[in-house]
Amino acid sequence: xxxxxxxxxxxxxxxxxxxxxxxxxxxxxxxxxxxxxxxxxxxxxxxxxxxxxxxxxxxxxxxxxxxxxxxxxxxxxxxxxxxxxxxxxxxxxxxxxxxxxxxxxxxxxxxxxxxxxxxxxxxxxxxxxxxxxxxxxxxxxxxxxxxxxxxxxxxxxxxxxxxxxxxxxxxxxxxxxxxxxxxxxxxxxxxxxxxxxxxxxxxxxxxxxxxxxxxxxxxxxxxxxxxxxxxxxxxxxxxxxxxxxxxxxxxxxxxxxxxxxxxxxxxxxxxxxxxxxxxxxxxxxxxxxxxxxxxxxxxxxxxxxxxxxxxxxxxxxxxxxxxxxxxxxxxxxxxxxxxxxxxxxxxxxxxxxxxxxxxxxxxxxxxxxxxxxxxxxxxxxxxxxxxxxxxxxxxxxxxxxxxxxxxxxxxxxxxxxxxxxxxxxxxxxxxxxxxxxxxxxxxxxxxxxxxxxxxxxxxxxxxxxxxxxxxxxxxxxxxxxxxxxxxxxxxxxxxxxxxxxxxxxxxxxxxxxxxxxxxxxxxxxxxxxxxxxxxxxxxxxxxxxxxxxxxxxxxxxxxxxxxxxxxxxxxxxxxxxxxxxxxxxxxxxxxxxxxxxxxxxxxxxxxxxxxxxxxxxxxxxxxxxxxxxxxxxxxxxxxxxxxxxxxxxxxxxxxxxxxxxxxxxxxxxxxxxxxxxxxxxxxxxxxxxxxxxxxxxxxxxxxxxxxxxxxxxxxxxxxxxxxxxxxxxxxx
Numbered sequence: 001x002x003x004x005x006x007x008x009x010x011x012x013x014x015x016x017x018x019x020x021x022x023x024x025x026x027x028x029x030x031x032x033x034x035x036x037x038x039x040x041x042x043x044x045x046x047x048x049x050x051x052x053x054x055x056x057x058x059x060x061x062x063x064x065x066x067x068x069x070x071x072x073x074x075x076x077x078x079x080x081x082x083x084x085x086x087x088x089x090x091x092x093x094x095x096x097x098x099x100x101x102x103x104x105x106x107x108x109x110x111x112x113x114x115x116x117x118x119x120x121x122x123x124x125x126x127x128x129x130x131x132x133x134x135x136x137x138x139x140x141x142x143x144x145x146x147x148x149x150x151x152x153x154x155x156x157x158x159x160x161x162x163x164x165x166x167x168x169x170x171x172x173x174x175x176x177x178x179x180x181x182x183x184x185x186x187x188x189x190x191x192x193x194x195x196x197x198x199x200x201x202x203x204x205x206x207x208x209x210x211x212x213x214x215x216x217x218x219x220x221x222x223x224x225x226x227x228x229x230x231x232x233x234x235x236x237x238x239x240x241x242x243x244x245x246x247x248x249x250x251x252x253x254x255x256x257x258x259x260x261x262x263x264x265x266x267x268x269x270x271x272x273x274x275x276x277x278x279x280x281x282x283x284x285x286x287x288x289x290x291x292x293x294x295x296x297x298x299x300x301x302x303x304x305x306x307x308x309x310x311x312x313x314x315x316x317x318x319x320x321x322x323x324x325x326x327x328x329x330x331x332x333x334x335x336x337x338x339x340x341x342x343x344x345x346x347x348x349x350x351x352x353x354x355x356x357x358x359x360x361x362x363x364x365x366x367x368x369x370x371x372x373x374x375x376x377x378x379x380x381x382x383x384x385x386x387x388x389x390x391x392x393x394x395x396x397x398x399x400x401x402x403x404x405x406x407x408x409x410x411x412x413x414x415x416x417x418x419x420x421x422x423x424x425x426x427x428x429x430x431x432x433x434x435x436x437x438x439x440x441x442x443x444x445x446x447x448x449x450x451x452x453x454x455x456x457x458x459x460x461x462x463x464x465x466x467x468x469x470x471x472x473x474x475x476x477x478x479x480x481x482x483x484x485x486x487x488x489x490x491x492x493x494x495x496x497x498x499x500x501x502x503x504x505x506x507x508x509x510x511x512x513x514x515x516x517x518x519x520x521x522x523x524x525x526x527x528x529x530x531x532x533x534x535x536x537x538x539x540x541x542x543x544x545x546x547x548x549x550x551x552x553x554x555x556x557x558x559x560x561x562x563x564x565x566x567x568x569x570x571x572x573x574x575x576x577x578x579x580x581x582x583x584x585x586x587x588x589x590x591x592x593x594x595x596x597x598x599x600x601x602x603x604x605x606x607x608x609x610x611x612x613x614x615x616x617x618x619x620x621x622x623x624x625x626x627x628x629x630x631x632x633x634x635x636x637x638x639x640x641x642x643x644x645x646x647x648x649x650x651x652x653x654x655x656x657x658x659x660x661x662x663x664x665x666x667x668x669x670x671x672x673x674x675x676x677x678x679x680x681x682x683x684x685x686x687x688x689x690x691x692x693x694x695x696x697x698x699x700x701x702x703x704x705x706x707x708x709x710x711x712x713x714x715x716x717x718x719x720x721x722x723x724x725x726x727x728x729x730x731x732x
Contacts, residue, residue, distance in 0.1 A: 016258075016260045016262040016265060016281060017260055017261060017262055018258045018259060018260055019229075019233075019259040019260070019261060019278070020233065021233065022230065022233060025226065025229055025230070025233065025259065028261060028277055028278060029221070029226055029229070029277060029278070039138045039139065039318055039321050040136045040137065040138035040321065041136065041137055041138065041321045042087075042134075042135065042136055042137075043086035043087050043134060043137075044083060044086045044087070044089070044118075044134055044137055045086070045320065045321070047312060047313075047316070047317035047320055047321075048116060048118075048137050048317065049083050050312040051107060051109065051116045051312045051314075051317070052079070052081045052083055052089070052107060052116070053078065053079050054078050054079075054109060054312060055075070055078060055079075055080075055081065055107040055108060055109055055116070056075050056076065056077050056078045056080065056108075056110065056297075056298040056300070057073055057074070057075035057076070057080075057107075057108055057294050057295060057298040057300065058073065058074055058075055058081065058091075058105045058106060058107040058108065059071060059072075059073055059105060059106050059108070059185030059187075059197050059199070059241060060072055060073070060074045060093060060103065060104075060105045060197065061103060061104045061105070061185070061187025061188075061195055061196075061197035061239060062093070062098045062099070062101075062103040062122060062130075062187075062195075063098075063099050063101060063102075063189070064096040064097060064098065064099055065096070065097050065099050066096075067099070068096075068239075068254060069187060069189070069237045069238055069239035069254045070095070070096065070187075070239050070252070070254065071185050071186070071187040071197060071239040071240050071241040071252065071254075072093070072094070072095060072241050072250065072252065072292070072294075073185070073241060073243075073250055073292050073294045073295050074091055074092065074093055074094070074105075074294050075091065075294045075297075075298060076293060076294045076296075076297030076298055076391065076482070077297060077298065077391050077393050077482060078393075079393055079414060079415070080092070080294075080393075081107070082129070082480070084131075086134070087133060087134045088123075088131060088132070088133055088134065089118070089131075089132050089134060090126070090129040090130060090131045090132065091129055091130065091132075092128055092129050092130070092434035093129075093130045094293065094294075094434075097125070098122045098125070098130045099122065100121070100122050100123065100124065101121060101122060101193070102119075102120075102121055102122075102189055102193050102194055102195035103119075103120060103121065103122045103130075103132055103195055104117070104118070104119045104120075104187060104195035104196050104197040105117070105118050105119075105132075105197055106118070106140060106185065106197055106198065106199055108300075109312070109314075110151060110298075110300050111151050111373055112142075112145075112314060112373060113141075113142025113143075113145040113146055113358075113372065113373045114139050114140060114141060114142045114145075114314035114315075114318075115139075115140045115145070115199055116137060116138075116139060116140070116314075116317075117137065117138055117139075117140045117197070117198070118132075118134055118136075118137045119134075119135050119136050119137075119194065119195055119196065120132045120133050120134040120135045120136075121133045121135065121193070127474070127476070127479055128433070128434040128435060128474070129434070135194075137321075138318075138321055139314050139317055139318035139321065140198070140199065141358070142358060142372070142373070143201070143358060143361065143362065144183070144198075144199035144200055144201035145183070145199065145201055145373060146201070146358055146362060146370060146371070146372060146373065147182075147201035147202055147203065147220075147362065147367065148182035148183040148201030148202060148203075148206065149182065149203075149245075149371065150182065150183045150201065150243070150245060150373075151245075151300075151301075151373050152245065152371070160175045160176050160179045161175075163175050163209055163211065163212050164210075164211045164212065165211040165212035165213065166212045167211065167212025167213035167284065168212070168213065168253075168284045168285065168286055168287035168288075169209050169211070169212050169213065169214075169215065169284055169287050170212045171287055171288065171289075172289070172636030172637065172656075173289040173636055173637035173653075173655075173656075174251065174287045174288075174289060175209060176637070176653075177242065177244060177249070177251045177289050177637070178205050178207055178208070178209060178215075178242065178251065179204070179205055180204060180205070180244045180247075181204070181205055181206055181207070181242040181243060181244045181251060182201060182202055182203060182204045182205065182206050182243075182244075182245070183199065183200070183201045183206055183242065183243045183245075184199075184200050184201075184206050184207060184217075184240045184241060184242040184243065184251075185197050185198070185199060185200070185240060185241050185242075186198055186199075186200050186217070186228055186238060186239075186240045187238060187239050187240065188227070188228045188231035188232055188235070188237075188238045188257070189231055189235050189237065190230070190231045190234045190235060191234045191235055194231070196227040196228055196231055198227060198228055200217060200240075202218060203271075203367070206242065207240070207242065207253075207282075208269070210281070213283060213284055214281060214282065214283060214284065215253070215255075215281070215282040215284055216265060216269075216279050216280065216281050216282070217279065217280040217282070218266075218269040218276035218279055219259075219276055219277065219278040219279055219280055220276045220277065220365050221277060221361065221364075221365060228280075229259055229278070232257050232258070232259060232280075233259075236256040236257055236258065237254075237255075237256055237257075238254070238255065238256065238257045238282065239252070239253065239254040239255075240252075240253045240254075240282075241253075243295070245300075245301050246301050246652075246666070246667055246668070247652070247653055247655070247666060247667070248291060248292055248295045248296035248655065248658065248662060248663065248666035249289050249290060249291055249292060249295075249637065249653065249655030249656075249658065250289070250290060250291075250292040250295060250655075251287065251288070251289050252286070252287070252288050252289075252290065253282070253284055253286065253287045254284075254285055254286045255282050255283050255284040255285040255286070256282070256283045256285070257280050257281070257282045257283075258280070258281050258282075258283075259278055259279075259280060260278065260279050260280075260281055261277075261278055261279075262279065263275070265279055265281075266278070266279055270366065271365060271366025271367060272366035272368070273366065274364070274365055274366035276365075288656075289637055289655055289656060290655060290656050290657050291655040291656060291657035291658035291662060291663075292655075295666070296658070296662050296665070296666050297391055297482075299665070299666070301666075301668070315354060355372045358370065358372065359372070391432065391482040391483070391484055392413070392482065392483050392484070393413070393414040393415070393480060393481075393482055394411040394412060394413060394414055394455070394480065394481060394482065394483055395411070395412060395413070395414045395478060395479065395480050395481075396409055396410070396411060396475060396476065396477050396478060396479045396480075396481070397410045397411065397412040397454060397477065398410035398477060399475070399476070399477060402458060402542045402543060403539060403540050403541070403542055404539060404540075405460055405461040405540065406458055406459070406460045406461070406507065406540075406542050407458070407459060407471065407472060408447065408456050408457065408458045408459075409456070409457050409458075409459065409471065409475070410454050410455075410456055411454060411455045411456075411457065411481075411483065412453060412454050412455075413453075414480050418453040419453065420450075420451050420452060420453055421446070421448075421450065421451075421452060421453070421454070421455040422450055422451065422486075423446055423450045423485070423486035423491075424450065424486070424491035424492065425446075425449065425450060425491055425492045425511070425514040425515040425517075425518040425519075426445065426488070426490045426491035426492055426511040426512075426514060426515055426595065426623070427445070427446060427485065427486040427487060427488045427490070427491045427511075427514075428443045428444055428445040428446065428485065428486065428487055428488050428490075428511070428623075428679070429443070429444060429446060429455065429457065429483045429484065429485035429486055429487070430442070430443045430483065430484040430485055430487065430676055430677055431443075431444060431457065431467070431481055431482075431483055432481060432482040432483070432484065433467070433470060433471075433475070433481040433482075434481075435466060435467070435470045440466055440467050440470070441467075441676060441677045442467040442468075442677060443487070443677050443679045443680075444457040444458070444459060444510070445457070445458075445488075445510040445511035445514065445597075445623070446486070446510075446511070446514050447510040447511070447513040447514055447517075447543075448514060448517065449514060449517040449518040449521055450514070450518060455483070457510070458507065458510045458513075458542060459471045459472070460506065460507040460542075484676060485674075487674035487679075487680050487682070488623070488674070488679075488680055489680075490511060490595070490597070490621055490622070490623040491511075491515075492515050492518070492519075492593075492595075493593070498527050498591075498592070498593055499527050499528045499529070499591065499592035499593070500515065500519070500527065500528070500529045500530070500592060500593060500594075500595065501530050501532075501580070501584050501592045501593070501594040501595070502515065502516070502529065502530065502531045502532070502533075502594075502595050503531075503532045503576070503594070503595070503596050503597075503598070503602075503606050504531070504532070504533050504534070504596075504597050504598055505533070505534040505535065505571070505597075505598030505599055505602050506534070506535060506540075506542075506598060506599070507542065508596075508597035508598035508599075508623070509533055509542050509543060509597075510542070510597075511595075511597055511623060512531065512533075512595065512597060513542075513543055513546075515529075515595065516529060516531070516547075516550065516558065519557075520550055520553075520554050520557065520558060525557075526557070527557070528556075528557050528558070528592075529557060529558045529559075530559050530561075530583065530584040530592075531547070531558070531559070531560045531561065532561050532563065532571075532576075532579050532583075532584070533547075533560060533561070533562055533563070534562075534563040534564075534565060534570075534571050534598070534602070535562075535563070535564065535565070536564065536565050536566050537564060537566055538564065541562065547560050548560070559583070561579060561583055563575070570602075571602060571605070572605065573605050573608060573609050576605060576606050576609045577609050577612070577613070580609065580610075580613065581613070591619075592619070593619045593620075593621065594606075594610060594615060594619060594620045594621065595621050595622070595623075596620070596621070596622040596623070597622065597623040603622050607620060607622065636656060637653045637654060637655050637656065638653070638654050638690075638717040638718075638719060638720050638721065639651060639652075639653060639654075639720040639721075640652055640653070640654050640660060640663055640664065640717060640720070640721050640722075640723065641689075641720075641721070641722040641723070642664060642669050642671070642722075642723050642724075642725060643688065643722065643723065643724045643725070644670075644724065644725050644726045645724065645726050645727070646724065649669060649670065649725065650667065650668075650669045651667075652664065652666070652667035652669065654716070654717050654721075657716075658716065659712065659713055659714060659715060659716055660685070660692070660710075660712040660713075660715050660716070660717065660721070660723065661673050661676065661683050661712035661713040664712065670725065671683065671685075671712060671725060672684075672685070672712075672725060673712065673713055676713045677713065677714070678695060678697075678698035678699060678711050678713060678714040679698075679699055680699065681699045681700065681704075681711070683711055683712040683713045684700065684704060684709045684710070684711055684712075685709065685710060685712050685723045685724060685725050686707070686708050686709055686710075686723065686724040687708050687709070687710050687721065687722075687723060688708075688722040688723065688724050689720075689721060689722040690717060690718070690719045690720055690721030690722060691717070691718040691719050691721070692710055692715040692716060692717050692718060692721060693715065693716050693718055694710055694711065694714055694715045695714040695715075698711050698714055699711070
């Protein structure tokens with residue numbers, strides 16, 4: 001890297017010379033070739049839809065209800081953008097509401113240089129997603145990604161100097177983030193109802209701070225479309241979102257931009273003596289670093305997410321768009337383009353020619369060691385893996401109303417592929433759904449038997465419950481969500497001959513139902529099951545009809561005892577002891593395993609009875625759900641050091657709004673975890689140094705707290721912190 005790239009900015013006139021007319025602009029950058037402008041199509045063809053199906057994240061530019069420009073990253077998993085027709089797509093957008101009007105996006109394929117750009121109009125919001133009417137789509141060249149080395153291992157951040165003057169760019173973590181950010185998405189608008197979000201990439205940094213209120217971005221030579229520059233001549237409002245490889249935070253900036261040809265300024269960004277032909281100076285109105293769920297969930301830089309598989313051929317897609325547009329305009333070259341593209345091996349040849357063109361163009365700009373992204377060269381980008389707890393996209397295939405306050409969601413894969421859900425009876429899954437633009441996570445036990453191509457989870461309405469209210473009021477057949485799991489150590493053991501004593505109250509029946517269905521579905525099994533199930537009224541018995549049917553069909557293997565608390569009173573120690581020593585004892589021989597799930601008070605009572613009766617602790621298992629609330633947001637990024645048994649493992653930055661776990665996983669650190677919502681305790685780590693805020697309630701015991709343990713999934717740092725990830729504490 002040329003040292004002049006980091007030279008101090010000159011004393012600029014305020015403002016520096018600005019380009020204000022199309023004639024001035026095009027005298028510098030020229031006009032785009034006709035072939036470039038003919039590459040855009042007005043609807044999503046098959047190739048574009050293939051890109052969307054594989055794309056896990058996109059940059060999205062829009063204006064909110066107040067008219068403020070905003071750019072963010074959306075998605076989190078392949079196929080997050082739902083294609084409803086060739087001219088309509090939808091996806092969830094966190095944060096402020098998207099106003100109706102022009103929007104724009106580009107879709108990123110990990111490991112690939114080219115992006116698919118889509119421009120259109122936000123037409124409203126339904127089911128938690130923004131619907132976009134597509135006006136145009138086209139393949140954008142790979143130069144921004146190549147310049148930034150976006151898909152390569154993160155480079156060491158440059159040393160930052162104090163920001164001169166006050167302003168948004170002097171805010172917490174902003175200067176440090178920009179010093180490490182090689183890539184950003186820049187959104188702009190024209191006055192005719194159009195919008196553009198384009199990728200910008202540099203060797204670090206992609207944007208440089210001039211003072212507390214001004215940024216500068218180099219504008220190097222590209223395909224001469226220059227949509228951003230033309231837009232800024234009409235409307236100077238813009239926004240951007242910057243990325244740092246390996247981090248899941250995003251820097252959001254909005255302000256007003258001006259195009260300048262000031263030579264003194266451009267020379268500070270020269271590469272091997274070659275300055276950019278223009279620069280953008282941005283008067284910043286807002287700058288903030290926040291965590292981004294889409295970037296975190298997409299795991300863009302995790303090498304474990306790579307699998308083999310053909311990616312959409314972006315060269316072939318661009319050629320198809322050119323041919324389609326030429327045919328529509330009546331040009332005779334359309335058939336020639338199609339015939340040429342159909343020749344075997346021509347796509348690989350075009351790829352080599354294009355890559356050579358990229359290298360030549362970038363070397364003329366002053367770049368050395370131009371490396372083409374591996375996915376661009378081979379057509380084989382990374383594909384997300386579901387190993388190690390990654391998200392699985394599902395759709396709601398059926399909704400069953402079990403009681404007035406409990407409904408079962410029958411979930412199947414969002415794709416056409418029907419794969420089984422493998423877990424142990426009694427385990428739970430974490431459901432993630434977008435509610436009002438924000439991802440909400442809750443853990444629910446599977447009530448179906450393992451191995452089926454559907455997953456049943458039963459959700460009881462909770463007064464004031466954010467997730468359960470959404471499920472009961474808004475979720476419909478066809479809606480999509482994500483699941484993580486399975487998780488939890490509360491499950492039946494593998495030996496089918498073991499006899500089961502099940503004691504449940506209310507929605508605690510759901511993991512028991514999975515155990516019952518699984519055991520009774522095995523015709524060769526001879527293990528017996530005795531169930532004691534407590535609820536307030538007949539109307540609130542979940543699975544009442546199925547339990548009655550199964551008891552009738554398997555009288556030698558399954559017995560059910562119901563307790564109605566409004567009629568019989570609450571189960572106390574005397575009632576539990578009587579049932580265990582009479583009803584359960586008649587049904588089961590000694591040696592049965594006991595599973596408890598219900599309110600804390602009931603489980604404590606039952607556990608006391610079991611100890612009185614001499615049942616060994618290793619034959620008593622209980623599930624305690626104590627989901628924590630979302631941890632409070634903390635201002636400013638903080639450094640997190642991770643050790644294992646006192647030995648250094650690595651370090652990363654925790655963005656505002658991120659948990660310790662989110663930041664660790666984004667940085668590929670070996671963080672222990674399972675449910676991610678404070679239920680299971682698998683993510684307990686010892687806090688060696690620093691302070692955190694931790695959401696309550698959660699499943700940590702008083703003894704674990706006293707030993708210095710915190711739950712990484714529901715904790716945010718208040719300062720720089722050091723964590724020890726091993727050994728894990730004994731969990732209750």
